[in-house]
Amino acid sequence: MAIRFYDSLTASVQDLIPVTPGHIGMYFCGPTVQSEPHIGHLRSALIYDQVRRWLSYRGFDVTVIRNVTDIDDKILALATAQEPWWALAARVERAFTAAYDRLNILPPTYTPHATAHIPQMIELINRLIEGGHAYAATDGTGDVYFDAGSWPSYGELTRQSLADMEPAADGDPRGKRDPRDFALWKGNKASEPEDASWPSPWGRGRPGWHIECSAMAVRYLGATFDIHGGGLDLRFPHHENELAQSRAAGDGFARIWLHNGLVNVGGTKMSKSLGNFTLASDLFAQASPIVVRYFLGAAHYRSTVEFDPERSLGESEAAVERILGFLERAERKLSQTRYAELLTAAPVPEAFADAMDDDLSVPVALAVLHDTVRQGNAAMDAEQWRNAGESYGRVLGMLTVLGLNPRDYAETPGAQSVEQAALGELIDARLSEREQARQARDFARADHIRDELAAVGIQVEDTPAGPVWSINGK
Numbered sequence: 001m002a003i004r005f006y007d008s009l010t011a012s013v014q015d016l017i018p019v020t021p022g023h024i025g026m027y028f029c030g031p032t033v034q035s036e037p038h039i040g041h042l043r044s045a046l047i048y049d050q051v052r053r054w055l056s057y058r059g060f061d062v063t064v065i066r067n068v069t070d071i072d073d074k075i076l077a078l079a080t081a082q083e084p085w086w087a088l089a090a091r092v093e094r095a096f097t098a099a100y101d102r103l104n105i106l107p108p109t110y111t112p113h114a115t116a117h118i119p120q121m122i123e124l125i126n127r128l129i130e131g132g133h134a135y136a137a138t139d140g141t142g143d144v145y146f147d148a149g150s151w152p153s154y155g156e157l158t159r160q161s162l163a164d165m166e167p168a169a170d171g172d173p174r175g176k177r178d179p180r181d182f183a184l185w186k187g188n189k190a191s192e193p194e195d196a197s198w199p200s201p202w203g204r205g206r207p208g209w210h211i212e213c214s215a216m217a218v219r220y221l222g223a224t225f226d227i228h229g230g231g232l233d234l235r236f237p238h239h240e241n242e243l244a245q246s247r248a249a250g251d252g253f254a255r256i257w258l259h260n261g262l263v264n265v266g267g268t269k270m271s272k273s274l275g276n277f278t279l280a281s282d283l284f285a286q287a288s289p290i291v292v293r294y295f296l297g298a299a300h301y302r303s304t305v306e307f308d309p310e311r312s313l314g315e316s317e318a319a320v321e322r323i324l325g326f327l328e329r330a331e332r333k334l335s336q337t338r339y340a341e342l343l344t345a346a347p348v349p350e351a352f353a354d355a356m357d358d359d360l361s362v363p364v365a366l367a368v369l370h371d372t373v374r375q376g377n378a379a380m381d382a383e384q385w386r387n388a389g390e391s392y393g394r395v396l397g398m399l400t401v402l403g404l405n406p407r408d409y410a411e412t413p414g415a416q417s418v419e420q421a422a423l424g425e426l427i428d429a430r431l432s433e434r435e436q437a438r439q440a441r442d443f444a445r446a447d448h449i450r451d452e453l454a455a456v457g458i459q460v461e462d463t464p465a466g467p468v469w470s471i472n473g474k
């Protein structure tokens, strides 16, 4: 068994040879919590959940670290008098966590916050200054920069030479020696809140984005670790800078780099100005979480996903329905036979495992899954119950590894218990009575029905698509 990943730039093979046998340390860049998650954030987190689940299935003990950048120019810019930066960051982080949970993305082993690791960042910057790879600005601003020219390997991740590099995009650079030097520490400005700064040898200030990840990854995974991941848009400058500063400071840092492709919406790169910005909440309004997960996880992780708002989720929904339809049919039929004990997850087929070992080739693995569904249905048509049961086990095993086991979702169509289904029908009947009352302008009666439901813990929310109910917020 050998697991390999291809480099996102050169497609050269990176064999996974763990630093510590049997253990994998994996860091990937989490969100800057400035505004609610969009489709690209979800895809990135989901890809690394697929990697983690596959490595766990292969028997590795996996430590997953996904950070939260909770201090940043953009967070400060969006803060208001009513909602200070730290409250804004906490609120947005909750939205991210809720979206990850709905998609059945396993929680990381640990979620470090940038603001809780300032001493580690200062220590790392000190090492860089001592080694001659960083300098404090001489203009008294308190900024500290990485000296790009001092590190001959700078550019190794993205195969660039220093001479070809663009100036670092630091907002308002002060006291920089070379435009390609990037900020490690940003001195506090009079325009910024005092509580968004921390004491340091260079005066009060806050960390630059890149140094955060370098310090937090090593804090939890050791100086050299196995996998570092993130979106393709982070490859340069973020990951290049992480690598340069960590190696310059003497850390081995990541051995393998994974970069997931981005999501295009309606054929173009997503942007707020183009009006094709798709939020997590837009997706969840259109399809159940298991369908959203299927859609975002079905393409190869290095490819670009094209989201077509009219079609994409419908196609995924049909695929999920085929799979769940098979599971339900098998459960119904086999529970009557002596093969009922086969209705449990079994090891995945070899072809599926080979595909996953080979740069996490989920599209190939999914083809194996759909083939197995077809075989299982054919076996049931022929009343070959043992074969059908074996297919069921393999399908459930593959779904579990992909995070698509319907039992892991509270909101899966068809995965309801008899009691849930009956309750749902009763509530829907009450809601249609309420609709009739509203249309007849009998608002007292409509409100009465709503209050009655609320009294037993059923909340009704009116949306443009009609009323939506939930029980105690679930």
Ligand SMILES: [Zn+2]
Binding pocket: 028, 029, 030, 213, 230, 238
């Ligand atoms: Zn990062």
